[in-house]
Amino acid sequence: MPVPRLRVARPTDDLAAVLRFYRDGLGLTELYAFGGHAGFDGVLLGHPQAPYHLEFTHQPGHRVGHAPTPDNLLVFYLPDAAEWEAAGQRLRAYGYAPVPAYNPYWDERGLTFEDPDGYRVVLEQAEWQL
Incomplete structure (x- = not known):
């Protein structure tokens, strides 16, 4: 069975700022x-x-x-430590500082960043396991 493709769609008040975060920073x-x-x-x-x-x-x-809660997340699993570190550094270079996760689980092996609309992205330094 083919794997379905997923599109996550959401509106923003500032498309340029969101592009800077997700395209340039992430x-x-x-x-x-x-x-x-x-x-x-x-x-x-x-x-x-x-x-x-x-x-x-x-x-x-x-x-x-703005985002309805600080627990609205996109989680990116980056198992390679160098790739994970580079992603965090790139976001920092664009002026985005990590924020404490609403759910402390995500702070154990991850970094959480807030996008311009208040939605959060977690960079999880781990394999995706179910």
Whole structure:
């Protein structure tokens, strides 16, 4: 059975700031961008061979606000210590400092960063295990 592809989509009030965080800071690839599509601008980010991507959209004149809680997370599992360290350093270089995780579990082997909309990204230095 083929593995389904996953798109996580959410709106933002500041598409440029979100691009700076996820593309430039986190290092995701810009896969596609669009403007003025049915009143929305947006971008899809991810890795070309990954079975997921993130879509961020902005509708001019519409306010979406801040994340509902500090426990709204995207978790990236980076088992290679050098890759994990590089990802954290890249975010720091763009001015994003780690924040304490709402759930202390994520502080055990991870770093948590807050994006411009208040959503959090955890860089977990571990294999993904179920």
